[in-house]
Amino acid sequence: MKIKITWxxxxxxxxxxxxxxxxxxxxxxxxxxxxxLGVKYGHKVEEHTVVTEDGYILTLFRMPGKRKTPVxxxxxxxxxxxAYMLRGNKSMAISLANEGxxxxxxxxxxxxxxxxxxxxxxxxxxxxxxxxxxxRGYYDLPAIIDYILEATGEKSLQSIAHSQxxxxxxxxxxxxPEYNDKLKVFIAMAPIAYLHNLIPPVSIxxxxxxxxxxxxxxTGLGQKYGHEVEEHSVVTEDGYILTVFRIPSKRKTPVxxxxxxxxxxxxxxxxxxxxxxxxLANEGxxxxxxxxxxxxxxxxxxxxxxxxxxEFWDFTFHERxxxxxxxxxxxxxxPSFLPVALGHVPAGDSxxxxxxxxxxxxxxxxxxxxxxxxxxxxxxxxxxxPEYNLSQATAKIALIVGKNDHLSRxxxxxxxxxxxxxxVKYHVMQENEWNHLDFVWGNDMPETxxxxxxxxxxxxx
Ligand SMILES: *[C@@H]1O[C@H](CO)[C@@H](O)[C@H](O)[C@H]1NC(C)=O
Ligand SMILES: *[C@@H]1O[C@H](CO)[C@@H](O)[C@H](O)[C@H]1NC(C)=O
Ligand SMILES: *[C@@H]1O[C@H](CO)[C@@H](O)[C@H](O)[C@H]1NC(C)=O
Ligand SMILES: *[C@@H]1O[C@H](CO)[C@@H](O)[C@H](O)[C@H]1NC(C)=O
Ligand SMILES: *[C@@H]1O[C@H](CO)[C@@H](O)[C@H](O)[C@H]1NC(C)=O
Numbered sequence: 001m002k003i004k005i006t007w008x009x010x011x012x013x014x015x016x017x018x019x020x021x022x023x024x025x026x027x028x029x030x031x032x033x034x035x036x037l038g039v040k041y042g043h044k045v046e047e048h049t050v051v052t053e054d055g056y057i058l059t060l061f062r063m064p065g066k067r068k069t070p071v072x073x074x075x076x077x078x079x080x081x082x083a084y085m086l087r088g089n090k091s092m093a094i095s096l097a098n099e100g101x102x103x104x105x106x107x108x109x110x111x112x113x114x115x116x117x118x119x120x121x122x123x124x125x126x127x128x129x130x131x132x133x134x135x136r137g138y139y140d141l142p143a144i145i146d147y148i149l150e151a152t153g154e155k156s157l158q159s160i161a162h163s164q165x166x167x168x169x170x171x172x173x174x175x176x177p178e179y180n181d182k183l184k185v186f187i188a189m190a191p192i193a194y195l196h197n198l199i200p201p202v203s204i205x206x207x208x209x210x211x212x213x214x215x216x217x218x219t220g221l222g223q224k225y226g227h228e229v230e231e232h233s234v235v236t237e238d239g240y241i242l243t244v245f246r247i248p249s250k251r252k253t254p255v256x257x258x259x260x261x262x263x264x265x266x267x268x269x270x271x272x273x274x275x276x277x278x279x280l281a282n283e284g285x286x287x288x289x290x291x292x293x294x295x296x297x298x299x300x301x302x303x304x305x306x307x308x309x310x311e312f313w314d315f316t317f318h319e320r321x322x323x324x325x326x327x328x329x330x331x332x333x334x335p336s337f338l339p340v341a342l343g344h345v346p347a348g349d350s351x352x353x354x355x356x357x358x359x360x361x362x363x364x365x366x367x368x369x370x371x372x373x374x375x376x377x378x379x380x381x382x383x384x385x386p387e388y389n390l391s392q393a394t395a396k397i398a399l400i401v402g403k404n405d406h407l408s409r410x411x412x413x414x415x416x417x418x419x420x421x422x423x424v425k426y427h428v429m430q431e432n433e434w435n436h437l438d439f440v441w442g443n444d445m446p447e448t449x450x451x452x453x454x455x456x457x458x459x460x461x
Contacts, residue, residue, distance in 0.1 A: 029086065029088060034061045034080075034085055034113075035047060035061065037082070037085045037088070038063055038094070041085075041088050042094075042098075043097045044063065046061070046063075047059060047060075047061060048060040050143045050144050051143065052139040052143040053139055053142075053143065055118040055120070056109040056114065056116070056117050056140065057116035057117060058106065058108070058114040058140060058144065059107045059114055060104060060144055060147065060148075062104050062105075062151075064102055065096075065097055065099075065100045065101045065102040067099075067100045067102055067461075068152075068154065069101075069102070069461050070103075070104055070148050070149075070152050070157040071096055071101045071102065071103050071104065071158045071160070072144065072145065072157050072159045072160070073092065073093060073104065073106065073161075074105075074106050074108075074160070074161040074162070075106070075108070075161075075163075075165050075440075076161075076162045076164045076190075076440075077163060079111070079163075079440075080111045081107050081113065083162065086440070087441060087443065087445065090443065092445065095446060099454070104144075106140070106141075106144045108140050108165075109131055109135065109136060109139075109140055110131065110350055131350050132355070132369055133167045133168055133171065133356060134171055134356065134369060137167065137172045137175070140168070141169065142179060145159075145179065145183075149182065157184065159183050160188075161187075163436065164192060164357075166189070166191040166192055166193075167192050167366075169186055169188065170191075170366070170393060171388060173186075173393035173394075174392045175388065179395075180393065180394045181395075183395040183396070184396070184461065185395070185396045185397075185457070187397075187456055189449075190400070190401060190407065190436050190439050191399050191400075191401065191413050191416055192408050193390070193416045193419075194364070194366060194412040194415050194416055195364075195412060196415070217297075218264075218265050218266055218269055218277075221269045222245070222247055222269065222277070222278070222281075225269075225272050225278045227247045227278070228248065229246065230247075231243065231244075231245060231246075232244040232245070234290075242291055242292065242297075243291045243297035244291065245291075246286070246288050246289075247280075247281040247287040248286055249281060250286075251286055254285075254286040254287070255285045255286065255287050255288065256288045256289075256290060257289045264297055265291050268289055365385075366387055366390070368385040368388070369385065391420075391421050393421070394421055396424045396460055397420055397423050397424065398423070398424055398426075399413055399416065399420075399423060399425070400425075400439070400452060401413045401427070401429070402428070402429045402431075402434030402435055403434060404432065404434055405435050406436065410428060413426075429448065430448075434448075
């Protein structure tokens with residue numbers, strides 16, 4: 001099965017080849033924000049701001065409901081609150097709101113809803129981006145949780161997170177154990193703490209690059225490893241300019257590489273001859289590596305020029321090129337949904353976040369950021385960062401995992417389960433193709449996922 005999307009070419013210029021093209025028929029939901037989506041699907045949405053102890057200003061959305069206990073939804077890396085909304089009437093946020101829950105959706109520092117700080121400017125101040133999943137867990141989550149409890153007058157809430165959002169919770173619960181009592185239950189979907197059993201391409205993507213390659217961009221790396229690279233700019237309907245790299249080739253069907261869990265197209269090429277982009281190019285594929293809004297290649301926005309000369313492109317995504325790091329599930333992530341998703345991800349994250357993630361893979365330890373022995377000694381009192389103490393995470397925790405998830409692997413979650421003292425439910429999704437993204441984007445969540453999740457909210461209310 002192939003997806004066909006027609007692109008409108010509106011401008012061609014530059015040294016190599018540069019074209020601005022937009023999908024001619026972007027679905028409406030690709031362009032709506034959380035508030036607009038909530039309203040479209042029948043709910044009132046409030047926008048709140050939360051300031052963390054270290055000065056980040058975060059956007060928090062609420063759809064008020066009749067039920068007393070608030071439910072707090074936290075997204076994964078490179079993502080936003082929108083993850084829980086993109087399936088509209090079938091989405092987690094809307095489905096919970098329809099059931100009368102008081103639904104709160106958070107946004108971690110650095111994503112497009114939370115690019116603000118009391119002092120630092122994300123565009124000019126690199127220290128704004130000096131964070132990883134640790135800070136999102138250590139500072140963002142407690143600020144959000146305390147805000148919700150204060151606003152509702154409740155003593156505790158129900159919580160759910162996806163992917164790296166679960167890492168944020170494991171950091172919080174092991175580093176600030178007083179927060180265990182503030183959670184009636186924590187449901188961890190596609191949980192991540194140990195990353196020992198990764199398979200390619202994820203295991204390749206997270207490998208450390210050659211030091212001399214760290215300074216090269218995608219184009220430079222492509223050339224170094226023997227390929228011509230074109231730089232294209234893509235403008236979305238709402239005016240963001242995205243950088244897309246292409247390694248052209250004779251094969252007709254383009255392969256699109258989208259960085260689902262990391263920060264840019266470079267994650268597919270930093271391994272040089274061992275990277276996915278070079279591997280595919282060597283095999284003769286026409287490789288397109290996309291950079292989503294907000295990352296360092298795609299930090300631009302313009303108004304479209306009405307005087308340009310339109311031309312149509314026939315653009316075919318090779319289905320195996322899409323989200324190769326998350327596990328492929330054509331049944332639940334049908335082609336027509338992808339433009340909706342690409343209107344919202346990636347939502348922005350830090351480079352340090354990727355590096356910290358990679359450390360967790362390479363060191364096989366779930367620990368704070370490794371700055372090297374000297375700074376570690378100063379910060380942590382040890383030359384190696386001490387592991388997060390998961391036995392402090394005493395909240396009631398449910399772990400839910402998919403068999404076709406290339407990132408949150410069943411064997412790694414089983415290991416996590418052994419380290420957590422209070423696992424109230426461990427569930428492997430029965431569907432064989434269930435992948436990393438099906439937990440938020442799967443088109444059959446009401447039939448498959450919610451029957452696992454909603455009873456837990458009923459039980460621990
Ligand atoms: C969502 O979009 C509406 C309409 O453009 C806008 O008023 C609102 O500020 C947006 N909310 C956020 C959090 O961006
Ligand atoms: C969502 O579901 C509600 C209730 O079933 C329905 O009234 C509404 O039209 C649906 N909204 C959309 C945009 O599909
Ligand atoms: C990549 O690096 C080359 C050489 O420094 C530079 O000319 C080019 O503009 C860069 N491309 C992007 C998209 O940053
Ligand atoms: C990459 O592999 C190609 C083909 O095997 C080889 O010719 C080239 O020297 C390698 N490049 C680098 C920089 O290792
Ligand atoms: C981890 O926490 C548990 C429970 O509080 C405690 O007994 C244990 O000593 C801690 N381990 C380390 C290495 O600090």
